[in-house]
Amino acid sequence: MAGVAMAAVAMPSSAMADPVQINVIDVSGNLALTQQVFDNYLAANPEKVSRFTFTKAPAPELAGKIQAMQNANRMDIDIVLTGADGLAAGMQLGLWEDLTPYIDQIGDPNEVLNPGAVTLQALADMQGVVIAYSQQGPFIEYMPDRVADVPGTAEELLAWCKANPNKLIYARPANSGAGRTFLMGLPFILGDSDPKDPINGWDKTWEYLAELNTCIEYYPSGTSTTFKELGNGTRDIAITSMGWDINPRYLGTVPASAEVAILDNTTFIGDGHLFSIPKGLSDERRAVAIDVLKFMLQPEQQAITYDAGYLYPGPSVKGVTIDMAPEESQQVMAEFGRPMYDELIETTPIDVILEPDLMIEAFRKWDEEIGAGKGD
Structure with a gap:
C-alpha cells in the first residue's frame, strides 16, 4: 500500500x-x-x-x-x-x-x-x-509579515485570493480534517439554505468554492503539506483548525509568529x-x-x-x-x-460534521467539481 x-x-x-x-x-x-x-x-x-x-x-x-x-x-x-x-x-x-x-x-x-x-x-x-x-474550526492562518489586510469575511478571503493567486491553500477534504472542517463550515458562514444537505442545500458553498478554485494552484492530499508550504513561504494563507495551528508551530514547521483569524458568521464544526x-x-x-x-x-x-x-x-x-x-x-x-x-469554544456556535452518507456525497462532489485535476 x-x-x-x-x-x-x-x-x-x-x-x-x-x-x-x-x-x-x-x-x-x-x-x-x-x-x-x-x-x-x-x-x-x-x-x-x-x-x-x-x-x-x-x-x-x-x-x-x-x-x-x-x-x-x-x-x-x-x-x-x-x-x-x-x-x-x-x-x-x-x-x-x-x-x-x-x-x-x-x-x-x-x-x-x-x-x-x-x-x-x-x-x-x-x-x-x-x-x-x-x-476544530475553521480558521485561516497567515503570516503577518506577508498578509497586510487580513480577510475577515468569506468575501474578503475570495477577493484576497484573486488578488494573490496561488498564495492560498487547503487540503483535499476527503483526507484532511482541516479541509473538511472548511468544507462543512462554509455553508454556515455563507448562509446556505441547508448546511446539513450538501447536494440540495449548498448552492452558495459550491459556487464559492468554484470561484476560489480559480486562484488556488492545487490541493494537497494531506494536511501536513499545507503547513509545510505556509512555513516555507510558498503560501501566505492556509485554512486551518485549532490543532493544525498549534502543533506545526510547536514542531517548527510553521514560524511561531503565525497568526490566525476567524471569518464572520463562523460555526465551529465538531x-x-x-x-x-x-x-x-x-x-x-x-x-x-x-x-x-x-x-x-x-x-x-x-x-x-x-x-x-x-x-x-x-x-x-x-x-x-x-x-x-x-x-x-x-x-x-x-x-x-x-x-x-478556549474563549471561542465558549462563545461560538458549534455543530457537528455531516452524517456519514452525506459526508461521502460531499467529498465526491468536491472531488469531481472542485479538486479534479488539481491533486498533488
Missing part, C-alpha cells in the same frame, strides 16, 4: 503465555495522541498482548483494504483509528462491528463522553467510539477520531480490542490526548482538563496555545 509506515511495540520478557499480537491501522493521525496510551496498555497487560503493530495509511484507502481482507476471510487488522471520513466509508460497506453489546464493558458513551463528543458519537451509530474530540473494530476477528482478538478501548477511555489516559495540541483540545471524555495532562503537554499549551481558543 502506498504511503504506509510500520512500527511495533514489543512485549516485556516477563509476559505470561499466550498473549496475542494486536494490529492497528491509523488513517487519522490519531497515534500522535495515543501512542503512549498503547504503550501504557502493553505495560499493564502483558498477559493479554504480546505486541502492537501499527500501520499508517491515507483514509481513502481504508475501506477497500478492510473489505478485501474480509472477502478473503483473513482479517489482519484488529483496531482502526479513523476520522469520520474513514468511518463513513466503512459504514456504507458494513465493515465495522456494532459495539452496542459491549457498552457494559466500555461504558455508555452518552454518559462517559463530553457533550461535543456525544454529538459526534451519535453519527457513528456505535460502529466506532469517539476517543479524541475537537471543535470533529474527532474514532476507534472501530472490523468484522471478522476471532473472539479472543476482539475481546482484547474491546479491552484496549475501555483502557483508552480512562480519564488518565484521555489526558494524554492533549499531546502537543495536534487535535486541541483532544480529550473526548468528561472532566479531563489540561492540568491532568503530562507536564510537556502543559508546557506546549502555555507556549503555543492561544487563550482565544
